[in-house]
Amino acid sequence: MHPEPLRLYVDARFVSPYALSAFVALCEKGLAFETVQVDLNNAAQHQAHYAGLSLTHRVPTLVQGDFALSESSAITEYLDESFPGQRLYPQAVQARAKARQVQAWLRSDLLPIRSERNTLVVFCGHQVAAPLSADAQRAADKLFKAALALLPDDREYLFGEWSIADVELAVMLNRLVLNGDPVPARLADYAAHQWQRPSVQQWLDLPRA
Incomplete structure (x- = not known):
């Protein structure tokens, strides 16, 4: 039983991909929660x-009674382990480890894409006219190669089955798709489906x- 109300602290503009991840996790679990900007x-x-x-002074932070937890991947893992309902991670141990690998990679790599195609593109419809720099194009090519390897045979x-890693990969792809940058059709369709x-x-x- 978890009688304490849940509060999720997010950025006031609702453009943080990490706040999105925690928000989606709460919704998928069917939990009642208050969103605090x-x-x-x-x-x-x-x-x-x-x-x-917030230990990190960043968003999101989840608060439940006197328990507070920052960092979105920690929040999604806590919710999956603490509440019934829709699974946020695969049940099989190795697949779950792979999902966490995808999360960690998207947070720690591909900085040129995150820098040149920020989340105003993704969540506010802004578009950047400048083409990707050489560094960002290399990062995009790396993203496409990895994503295609993870999605063989047109898998959904x-x-x-769905996991929170699908949402996070779709966010990264949509930084490019929604800006009009060239993206392999297979990956653009995958991102649109997650959206x-x-x-x-x-x-x-x-x-x-």
Whole structure:
């Protein structure tokens, strides 16, 4: 039993891909939760109240009673291990490890893509006119090669059934797809399919300035 109410602290503009991941996880689990906005533009993440909750002074942070947890992958793993309902990770041990590998890779690599195609492209419809730099194109080619290897035979999901890693890979691909950059059709179709998931649509429907 988890009687304590859940609060998810997210960025005020709803453009953090990591906040999206935690938000989708809560929705997929069918959990009631309050969304609390943190104004990163005014450095609210460093103010005493939030800094007292978030170890990293970043979003998202999940709060449940006197328990607070930062970092989106930690949050999604906690939710999957603590609550019944839709699984967020594959059940098989090796597939689950592979899903976590995808999450860790997307957070630690491909910086030129994240820099040149920020999430205003993904969540606010902004487009960047400048073509990808040579570094970003190399990163894109690396992304495409890895994603195609993970998705053989036109499979719908990375590991046979939906997982939170599918949402996170779709975000990275959509940095390019939604900007109009060339992306292999197989991967563009995969990203579009993940984008139609109701939990993702709930995030996309949040009001943005």
